[in-house]
């Protein structure tokens with residue numbers, strides 16, 4: 001371990017500060033661009049990982065983290081930065097990653113940010129002493145007082161929960177009706193834990209392995225749609241930012257009444273349903289049984305007639321792309337399967353709206369797609385305080 005004086009140049013994707021010294025890169029968590037720090041550095045092959053011992057000169061963009069658990073938790077990587085700096089850093093993450101991995105040099109058209117606190121409608125906990133806990137940086141569970149990203153309904157209920165037994169993982173979700181749903185994993189006495197959760201204010205609990213018999217759904221209103229979401233289906237965690245995406249989508253897709261639009265990785269159908277009124281046909285492709293069932297339900301609930309649902313993996317439903325003029329992609333962090341890229345290269349849609357929660361796989365996939373030019377890129381602060389960022393790239397046939 002070497003002690004080094006380092007000046008932090010920038011914060012890179014992953015949330016670490018980067019400093020260069022003696023021709024080597026040093027990565028230092030919890031630092032800000034412009035900090036000068038004294039750090040203990042552990043050498044790796046091409047770089048070193050350092051821990052701050054003291055801050056010699058703080059950056060002007062630093063501020064006191066609001067969370068009492070900040071350095072223990074590690075969930076929010078950027079809380080020691082002011083909000084303007086966080087936004088700037090995230091803009092840079094997207095632009096830099098697109099250039100480094102995809103060879104795409106582009107300025108963001110816009111970076112859209114909303115409220116920074118209490119935005120998450122879904123949180124995942126372990127348990128400690130019968131209570132919901134987070135796993136800290138050292139991987140050990142700890143009990144938290146405040147969490148500044150938890151939705152306030154969830155926080156209220158979470159604080160009441162005590163006496164759980166055998167629960168390995170607990171997920172709490174909430175919706176527009178402000179009800180709180182729980183998903184439990186582990187080996188436990190269902191009835192006892194369910195009673196504890198109900199008394200704490202949970203409306204409905206489900207264990208995916210030992211399903212209880214009642215069918216209950218979260219409910220969201222957005223983009224003129226009434227959506228139901230099974231407790232086990234994906235839904236965007238930050239509703240305010242989701243709404244900004246839905247508002248922008250018609251402009252980004254540039255829809256036409258002749259268009260056949262594929263919404264691949266469609267979840268409960270949010271994006272496909274929201275553009276259905278502008279186009280001839282929408283095809284949703286979703287792997288999860290819960291998500292695709294919910295999308296069928298949502299199509300009926302919203303009286304939509306021009307949508308087809310393809311259940312299963314996108315890579316196994318490539319015929320859904322036949323004749324598609326426009327495509328919306330919203331894959332998980334791993335990005336697109338190779339066969340999906342091959343299919344898009346053959347089908348040659350006029351336009352792709354690629355929504356991504358991982359700029360690295362977005363950049364990789366754009367590079368593999370033939371014959372498109374990147375017309376615009378937007379950034380969204382879907383996950384404030386963390387280094388994660390959402391982006392949308394608009395690809396047009398060039």
Ligand SMILES: C[S@@+](CC[C@H](N)C(=O)[O-])C[C@H]1O[C@@H](n2cnc3c(N)ncnc32)[C@H](O)[C@@H]1O
Nearest residue numbers: 234265266267286287288312313314330331332
């Ligand atoms: C990032 S979420 C997006 C969901 C939806 N677009 C939304 O915004 O609510 C990705 C979705 O893709 C689904 N999924 C993951 N891998 C898939 C695959 N190979 N084929 C089809 N769907 C997949 C997940 O179940 C999840 O619903």
